Amino acid sequence: MNQVDDNDILVRVRDLHFQRGTRPIFSGANIDIQRGKITAIMGPSGTGKTTLLKLIGGQLKPTQGAIEFEGENIHQLSRSKLYKLRRKMGMLFQSGALLTDISVFDNVAYPIREHTNLPESLVHHLVLMKLQAVGLRGARHLMPNELSGGMARRVALARGIALDPTMIMYDEPFTGQDPISMGVLVQLIKLINDALGLTSVVVSHDVQETVSIADYIYLVSGGVVIEHGTPEQLNASTSEWVQQFMQGLADGPAHFHYPAETYLDDLQAGVK
Amino acid sequence: MVNPVQMLGRSALTFFERLGRAHLFLMDALWGFFSMVMRPRLLVQQLYSVGVLSFLIILISGLFVGMVLGLQGHYILSNFGAEETLGVLVAASLVRELGPVVAALLFSGRAGSALTAEIGLMKATEQLSGMEMMAVDPMRRIITPRLFAGILSMPLLAAIFSMMGILGGYFVGVGLLGVDEGAYWSQMQSKIDFSADIINGVIKSFVFGVVVTWIAVFEGYDSIPTSEGVSRATTRTVVHSAFAILGLDFVLTALMFG
Ligand SMILES: Nc1ncnc2c1ncn2[C@@H]1O[C@H](COP(=O)(O)OP(=O)(O)O)[C@@H](O)[C@H]1O
Numbered sequence: 204m205n206q207v208d209d210n211d212i213l214v215r216v217r218d219l220h221f222q223r224g225t226r227p228i229f230s231g232a233n234i235d236i237q238r239g240k241i242t243a244i245m246g247p248s249g250t251g252k253t254t255l256l257k258l259i260g261g262q263l264k265p266t267q268g269a270i271e272f273e274g275e276n277i278h279q280l281s282r283s284k285l286y287k288l289r290r291k292m293g294m295l296f297q298s299g300a301l302l303t304d305i306s307v308f309d310n311v312a313y314p315i316r317e318h319t320n321l322p323e324s325l326v327h328h329l330v331l332m333k334l335q336a337v338g339l340r341g342a343r344h345l346m347p348n349e350l351s352g353g354m355a356r357r358v359a360l361a362r363g364i365a366l367d368p369t370m371i372m373y374d375e376p377f378t379g380q381d382p383i384s385m386g387v388l389v390q391l392i393k394l395i396n397d398a399l400g401l402t403s404v405v406v407s408h409d410v411q412e413t414v415s416i417a418d419y420i421y422l423v424s425g426g427v428v429i430e431h432g433t434p435e436q437l438n439a440s441t442s443e444w445v446q447q448f449m450q451g452l453a454d455g456p457a458h459f460h461y462p463a464e465t466y467l468d469d470l471q472a473g474v475k
Numbered sequence: 476m477v478n479p480v481q482m483l484g485r486s487a488l489t490f491f492e493r494l495g496r497a498h499l500f501l502m503d504a505l506w507g508f509f510s511m512v513m514r515p516r517l518l519v520q521q522l523y524s525v526g527v528l529s530f531l532i533i534l535i536s537g538l539f540v541g542m543v544l545g546l547q548g549h550y551i552l553s554n555f556g557a558e559e560t561l562g563v564l565v566a567a568s569l570v571r572e573l574g575p576v577v578a579a580l581l582f583s584g585r586a587g588s589a590l591t592a593e594i595g596l597m598k599a600t601e602q603l604s605g606m607e608m609m610a611v612d613p614m615r616r617i618i619t620p621r622l623f624a625g626i627l628s629m630p631l632l633a634a635i636f637s638m639m640g641i642l643g644g645y646f647v648g649v650g651l652l653g654v655d656e657g658a659y660w661s662q663m664q665s666k667i668d669f670s671a672d673i674i675n676g677v678i679k680s681f682v683f684g685v686v687v688t689w690i691a692v693f694e695g696y697d698s699i700p701t702s703e704g705v706s707r708a709t710t711r712t713v714v715h716s717a718f719a720i721l722g723l724d725f726v727l728t729a730l731m732f733g
């Protein structure tokens with residue numbers, strides 16, 4: 204990256220190392236997330252995509268390396284500064300993570316009520332606007348357990364943008380969706396990014412959907428960034444691995460198996 | 476093969492590590508008191524679900540325990556012709572021991588298990604993580620109000636338990652078995668000491684309240700976020716609370732009356 208680009212970069216991940224127990228999840232990943240763009244982070248499941256989002260959100264601490272948000276190292280902030288910073292980030296969990304004991308309306312109102320002293324009439328207007336944006340204004344009286352998976356994610360999206368964050372992170376937004384709600388979500392992510400001038404990070408292994416809206420793509424595997432570039436650049440890549448992933452082939456340089464002893468050794472070892 | 480010494484060492488380390496985490500957790504939750512003062516509504520909501528909803532079980536159990544005390548006490552005392560002291564016996568047993576202990580055991584079963592399950596499920600469904608990412612600190616928003624609600628409720632519930640027990644003893648002793656009403660109350664008044672009996676009982680129930688609620692919220696927060704993990708944590712809350720209550724009761728009794 205040259206100097207001119209530097210101000211355009213919202214999140215800068217440098218030499219990221221992280222491990223669970225003794226198992227390394229990241230070993231030296233470098234990622235730049237550009238302002239105003241949709242950056243996709245793709246990789247096989249179990250590579251640590253969710254972990255990466257939690258690291259960026261400051262919920263996990265890297266063992267080495269740094270993650271900067273607007274030039275501030277997230278993991279050196281005090282607890283109260285970290286909580287302040289998180290107001291600039293929205294995150295959509297795979298499950299939606301809605302609060303189950305309050306209605307859709309109250310879920311979207313939750314961050315607004317927690318962080319502002321706006322009068323209830325204004326909160327009402329704001330919530331309806333956000334719900335309108337995701338097409339669920341009519342569902343505001345429902346409880347989270349009355350929503351389908353796709354609806355729950357859209358409510359979570361409305362809640363994620365309730366405080367007009369700078370950046371929003373989506374964890375596997377397309378997984379387990381029927382084609383229609385998948386299409387809806389794809390459009391919504393693009394629309395919201397452009398209309399609100401957000402920066403979006405989409406973590407996914409659904410290649411086609413993600414590629415269709417991403418401005419820039421990182422392919423992650425084995426704890427490092429294997430390849431990055433615009434969708435066109437990646438499609439034109441000559442790397443076997445990149446082609447395997449972009450075309451969704453089961454076999455190739457990337458492995459389907461979780462790391463293990465050889466199959467034969469395992470079977471011969473008998474029951475321990 | 477892992478040898479037994481290694482296993483012992485490992486479980487000791489795990490135990491002390493967890494104990495350490497539990498203490499840091501308690502400090503953090505107590506520290507949240509200052510931000511909770513700004514939002515008393517959070518505490519009031521929890522006082523309702525932790526305290527008020529435990530009211531009925533405490534009321535009914537207290538009544539029955541007092542009635543049994545009345546029966547058993549009368550049976551023994553009448554051997555010595557000392558039925559008039561029934562009020563003292565009932566009140567002293569309740570205020571010193573049964574009130575704090577039985578109320579705390581009931582409380583851990585009724586409210587403690589519910590707290591663990593609620594917090595554990597919030598963790599398992601990523602609601603706590605979700606809050607963190609909404610810049611809402613779950614320690615402040617969820618844990619602190621529940622902890623203080625438990626600490627405040629326990630002494631009151633124990634006092635209500637004792638009061639109901641004394642009434643139960645009265646119904647059985649005076650109502651059914653014909654103990655003199657004046658003797659029942661006046662003996663109680665003259666023999667039950669405010670500081671030795673009542674204050675000590677309140678101190679006990681306060682300690683039990685801290686410990687039981689602490690165990691409950693910590694087990695929930697520290698649970699493995701799966702259905703099995705939450706179910707185990709809930710069981711642990713009830714079992715560990717029972718051990719803690721009975722063990723501490725012995726220690727406190729030895730210190731107070733020994
Ligand atoms: N709480 C946890 N404890 C231990 N290991 C975990 C935990 N969460 C995830 N992992 C491990 O970390 C790896 C990365 O997980 P994750 O970030 O969820 O992958 P992805 O989102 O890319 O599918 C997985 O192989 C998983 O086994």
Ligand SMILES: [Mg+2]
Nearest residue numbers: 252253254375
């Ligand atoms: Mg994931």
